[in-house]
Amino acid sequence: MLGLLFLLLPVAMGYGWFMGRNSVKQNDHSAQQELSIKYSTGLNYLFSNQQDKAIDYLLEALKVEDDTVEAHFAMANLFRRRGELDRALKVHEHLVRQKHLPNSAKQQAVFELAKDFLSAGLYDRAESMFHKLLKSKTYGLKSLTALMQIYQSTKDWHQGIALKKAIAKTRDTKLLHTLANFYCELASTALEKDEFIDVIELLDNALSHDPNSSRANWLMAQIYENHQQYNEACQCYKAIYEQDKEFFPDVIEKMFLCYQALDAEKEFFQFIRKVYEETGSTSALIKYLTHIEHVKGVNSAKKFILSALKRRPTIRGFKHFVKMQMNDNESENTSENLEAIRELVTAYLNVKHRYSCRTCGFNSSTHYWSCPSCHDWEQLKPVRGLDGE
Ligand SMILES: [Zn+2]
Numbered sequence: 001m002l003g004l005l006f007l008l009l010p011v012a013m014g015y016g017w018f019m020g021r022n023s024v025k026q027n028d029h030s031a032q033q034e035l036s037i038k039y040s041t042g043l044n045y046l047f048s049n050q051q052d053k054a055i056d057y058l059l060e061a062l063k064v065e066d067d068t069v070e071a072h073f074a075m076a077n078l079f080r081r082r083g084e085l086d087r088a089l090k091v092h093e094h095l096v097r098q099k100h101l102p103n104s105a106k107q108q109a110v111f112e113l114a115k116d117f118l119s120a121g122l123y124d125r126a127e128s129m130f131h132k133l134l135k136s137k138t139y140g141l142k143s144l145t146a147l148m149q150i151y152q153s154t155k156d157w158h159q160g161i162a163l164k165k166a167i168a169k170t171r172d173t174k175l176l177h178t179l180a181n182f183y184c185e186l187a188s189t190a191l192e193k194d195e196f197i198d199v200i201e202l203l204d205n206a207l208s209h210d211p212n213s214s215r216a217n218w219l220m221a222q223i224y225e226n227h228q229q230y231n232e233a234c235q236c237y238k239a240i241y242e243q244d245k246e247f248f249p250d251v252i253e254k255m256f257l258c259y260q261a262l263d264a265e266k267e268f269f270q271f272i273r274k275v276y277e278e279t280g281s282t283s284a285l286i287k288y289l290t291h292i293e294h295v296k297g298v299n300s301a302k303k304f305i306l307s308a309l310k311r312r313p314t315i316r317g318f319k320h321f322v323k324m325q326m327n328d329n330e331s332e333n334t335s336e337n338l339e340a341i342r343e344l345v346t347a348y349l350n351v352k353h354r355y356s357c358r359t360c361g362f363n364s365s366t367h368y369w370s371c372p373s374c375h376d377w378e379q380l381k382p383v384r385g386l387d388g389e
Contacts (some may be wrong), residue, residue: 001355055087059094069095069105076112079117080127104138111139114146119292134166148178152375157182168209179370180210181377187219192224199223213246215369215378218251221258230258241275246358246381248275249283249389250367265291265321281389282316315387319345325346350353352387355380 045054083163095109114129119191127150130143144166148340151160160182183206188196199225203291206216219330221236239254241248252272259268276284285308293301302324319342326338353363357380362373368380382389 003372018386020334022166046288052087055090059091072106073112080116085116085120089113089120092116106178106205107136107139114143118146118150124305126150131349135162141175142165144170144172144175148175148182151182151376152178152370156183157185164209170173173210173373176210176375177213180206180216184210184213184215184219184369187216191219191223194223194226195226196223212243213378214240214247217243221251225258228250228261230261233258234262238271244378244381246384246389247378249382252283252287274338280312282314282320283389285317286320289324298324302328313386314389315345315349319349349387352383354388356383368378 027275041057045051045057069237072091072095076088076095079088079091080086090268092109092113095105096113097325098106098109101109104116110129110132114126117123117126117129127147130147130150133139133143136143139161144163147163148160149166151157160179164179167179187199187202187206190202199219203216203220206213210216216241217236221240222234224230224233236348237258238252240251252275256265256268256272258267272284272288272291275281276288285305289301289305294306302321305317305321305324309321322338322342324346326342327334329389353365355367356362357364357371357376359376359379360371362371362380363383364372364380370377371379
């Protein structure tokens, strides 16, 4: 009760201002009397604990004028912060109905009302409100972002893509990245049905809006592989390396199979050596070792990994070294000991998460394109450090 009185303070202030101002300007005493009656009726409801009736009466009593509009917004904000969404909604709806307000206040009212609907999970109504603001200088970008969030949660990828012109105009990298992922979502579905042309078209669109979408190249590589176009697939994997070196370790094996199909393993290992030199990635190191072992023998490979692990120790690298030792050793006892070490390290790695979200730190052993925690796109990447890449 006391809390609500506090809430209505801005209203009372606005009311006081309004009455003071109008008593000078206005001669229409009967209208003022009517307002006063409504105001005291509202307060009576408030004191008799009928808060919703009180709000109705007070909103009606307090005509929204330029001077009191801020007080109205403040009141609605207080309601919202207290979690009383229905009351915030009521005030904002009242503000939206005021036709005489200046444009900036009108837009603010529509935006706040849209946010109320969004918080209440009334997506349809929030959506139509945000759409009204797309051309607004102040609320255009915020409304676009909110709309894309709505379409992401309703998986309405086509609706999001329909906003592509407005998004392109903003040149907002985050929104363009989101838009590219909407195309990727459609491309994934088309990929499942093996619709080659659709997949390529959708992914071209994704890349034209966000040239850094490694997901688009990843999907494109899949469709090319499905159609035995290994050269094209290899180009996509190379592009991923340029776009996102952190994600790249996850495509090394697939990339290798493509080069193998092209009978171009030598070229692949040249590339993977460059990757290892530039990033120090353990997956690249392990892959490159198979090449050294094949060309120069197991001892050279062991020397290589030993010096690599000294420079940059990782548990996965260590595990691989132990495996090489075991394969090479003929003494059964030593082999058993090493097996124990290997199991230990494997067990350690199994409890570790392979992926972490670069935005919010969410950990996972499965890969997601959209983070289950913060919903950011393409931020789940292999963990780096001692037990990662
Ligand atoms: Zn996240």
